[in-house]
Amino acid sequence: MSGPGPAPVAFFDVDETLLAVKGMAAFREHWDASRAHARTSERPADLDYTAPGVPREELNRRYYRGFAGVPAAALRPAVRAWYADYRRGPQAFVAPALAALARHRALGHAVVLVSGSLRPLLEAVAEDLGADEVRCTEQSVSPGGLLTGEVDRPMIGPAKAEAVASVLRGRGARAADCFAYGDHGSDLAMLRAVGHPVVVNGSPDLLAEAARVGWAVLGGRRGPRNAGAVTAGHRSDPV
Numbered sequence: 001m002s003g004p005g006p007a008p009v010a011f012f013d014v015d016e017t018l019l020a021v022k023g024m025a026a027f028r029e030h031w032d033a034s035r036a037h038a039r040t041s042e043r044p045a046d047l048d049y050t051a052p053g054v055p056r057e058e059l060n061r062r063y064y065r066g067f068a069g070v071p072a073a074a075l076r077p078a079v080r081a082w083y084a085d086y087r088r089g090p091q092a093f094v095a096p097a098l099a100a101l102a103r104h105r106a107l108g109h110a111v112v113l114v115s116g117s118l119r120p121l122l123e124a125v126a127e128d129l130g131a132d133e134v135r136c137t138e139q140s141v142s143p144g145g146l147l148t149g150e151v152d153r154p155m156i157g158p159a160k161a162e163a164v165a166s167v168l169r170g171r172g173a174r175a176a177d178c179f180a181y182g183d184h185g186s187d188l189a190m191l192r193a194v195g196h197p198v199v200v201n202g203s204p205d206l207l208a209e210a211a212r213v214g215w216a217v218l219g220g221r222r223g224p225r226n227a228g229a230v231t232a233g234h235r236s237d238p239v
Helices: 023-033 056-065 072-086 095-106 119-129 158-171 185-192 204-213
Strands: 009-012 110-118 133-137 139-141 147-151 179-182 196-200 216-218
Touching (some): 009 158, 023 056, 023 110, 023 119, 095 196, 119 133, 133 158, 158 185, 179 185, 196 204
Antiparallel strands (some): 139 147
């Protein structure tokens, strides 16, 4: 367990860090498949959230515009049905990151998910994995309960570092004692915001930065939900 004082916090990106896929994209495919009129191929160009060369913040906004007019109450049960099926897959999770999360929990650290993904999905993952909080892109809802397609601010890049700072203030934890896990260059600000950054199956730019400054790196081996069971540690473990 942690010693006296506020417990350290471990911050985790989700898509391709804990989940082995881009969860928000996989859910969108599931959502579209259940609605014959909503085909990804029929989306206008300004709703294409996979377009190369477009900043991730804009792609994140485009993703949520695709839900404009959907009753907000319909999204949560749809997400949970998708996740309940997804989590049973034999390669659904990034095993080293899942094991790291389990070790943090065993040590009494707080666990916070920080992602551009939608809140219902992150809450399902948090409940499953035992995370304490989620920080995400928040969708706007009309007075009539419909999603407007707009968001407050994409939880991408610098917004992740601001989320980390907000959590640390609220918990009274020291950044130097805390951990962060991410797989992409858009996680760089979050990784730099703590004392113990860890790259998980990183993109080339993130791996280059890890090599330059000596950050810990975890592999991307995929495994089932129980891949996070705590086992005897070894010297390469970041926690």
